[in-house]
Amino acid sequence: MNKRAVFKSWWLPILFAFPQLLLILFFFYWPATSVLTWAFSLEPAFGGVGERLFVGWDNFRDVFADTEYWQSVSLSLFFAFSATALSMFVAFVLAICVDRQLKGSGLFRFFYIWPYAIAAPAVGLAFRFIFAPESGLIAVVNTWSPDLWNPAKFGSHAMVLVIICFAWKWIGYNFIFMTAGLQSIPRSLIEASSMDGSGPVRRALDLQIPLLAPTLFFLLVLNLTESFVGPDTYGIVDLTTEGGPNKATNVMVYRIVSEAFRGLNYSGAAAQSLILIALIMVFTFIQFRYVERRVHYK
């Protein structure tokens, strides 16, 4: 872990670390302490001057008493799990196929990575068109029977739309890691098992998936975290549905940002932010517990 040969100086490391330290103190830790104090206090009424009023867990109680909050939590959960499952499944199937290293699979691999380059809002805009009820790819179903597909009107359709956006964008990322993981499985193992008479499907199930488990688990936690609290979710929702219709896609990240800015409810937003931070910490903790025991096949 440690270098044997190090330099001796007390001020140089401080000087080197200083710029980054300054930036994280100003733009991360100072705002984070504000979130912390706001979550446990209230603004003086009518923008009055004076100290903020300490109210203990009251803000949290208000948040938890709000049925709309719980609705947004369940929407987030549904969104996160569906998007993760869809994205990882598609990426996995593609990665397994590419890993067979047939002629030309390099070309496929080249294109499969593209979605990750596209910004979430751009994905949102594009899919808003592709899945629009009056034009684009799917609109044709509405000519068979009106309102068969209308994400601007039906909450469930809107949810499907945001899930597809997120899953599509993250196929690229998941694919990169899965192919890297599959490549690090020694070829000799695959060859040995095929000598023992196992077919490609059997090998995928009994050999590649278990050996890929560390990568899959890492991606699972990462995808869940990103879809739950990531900027991509915000960007996609903002450009496709704006939380609607009728708050059917008002997931937690989007709700916090819009509530903080439009509703001006700083304390409530801060309390919700703290809950999200706690969730991220849990996710990261799981990731780390696990990374410690991570297996490498290189």
Add this chain to the structure above:
Amino acid sequence: MIERTPVLNAVTYFIMCLGLLVILGPFWMIFAASTQSLAQVNAVPFNFTPGADFLHNLQEAWHRANLGPALLNSLITSLLVMTGKIVLAALSAFAIVYFRSPLRHVFFWMVFLTLMLPLEVRVIPTYNIAADVFEPVRWLIQTLTGIELSLQWNLLNSYSGLVLPLIATATGTFLYRQFYMTLPDELAEAAKMDGARPLRFFIDILLPLSRTNMLALATIMFVYAWNQYLWPKLMTTEVDYQTAMVAMRTLVPSVNSLPEWNISMAGALIIMAPPLIVVAVLQRWFIRGLVSAEK
């Protein structure tokens, strides 16, 4: 390929082509839509052949979303964020790896914990501090000495505001730390034996050695910075400082206007081109950066 299984190969190709359709289909639709006229783009079912209005749509989108300045702003901020992140990562990792100060663990953990404070959960306070950067300084001086200062620095609607809050980098620091750890100890020993001071060692040996690392980091950070949305959206109220990603918002057809998806898609095409080119052309570096950053 291990065994001869023509049927299975055919199935594999079929799935891979299906995947290609899922991945490239949207790209093709964006492109096709951006070449069509208003009537063509709203045709149901969608017509996949390109039309003749490509240039016209590009011009219209360029003009409406004010893309000239917006793209320039995006380019400037992305390059600054990218460079800033690389410099900070190289410096901080050097401080962490090559010195044995007891504070380095504290510093390392402070950098690490920033991963758990994404912008979405601290928007308002971060916005506040960008509006008044010296607030903590004033607070500190006042609690320590009781003197009230009137230092002010407002970052809203400025390049520093677009760049500074995004430069701190845990990912980059880890990547560089990892890289320094893989270098043999003998390197530093030899340098010390030859009388090199830390700064010389850093500039003449570490930086040149880390060139591949730098390129990998540069590609992922450029894409990251270009695709930033929430922060530039919040802090630029003036059109002069709008980035392309924010300007794209103006291209969404609103409910009461013509569904000019051809213009929207033309704009989207322009705005998403730069990171796509980076990923497509520098794919090897991009993947390397991504994979090693997450380890």
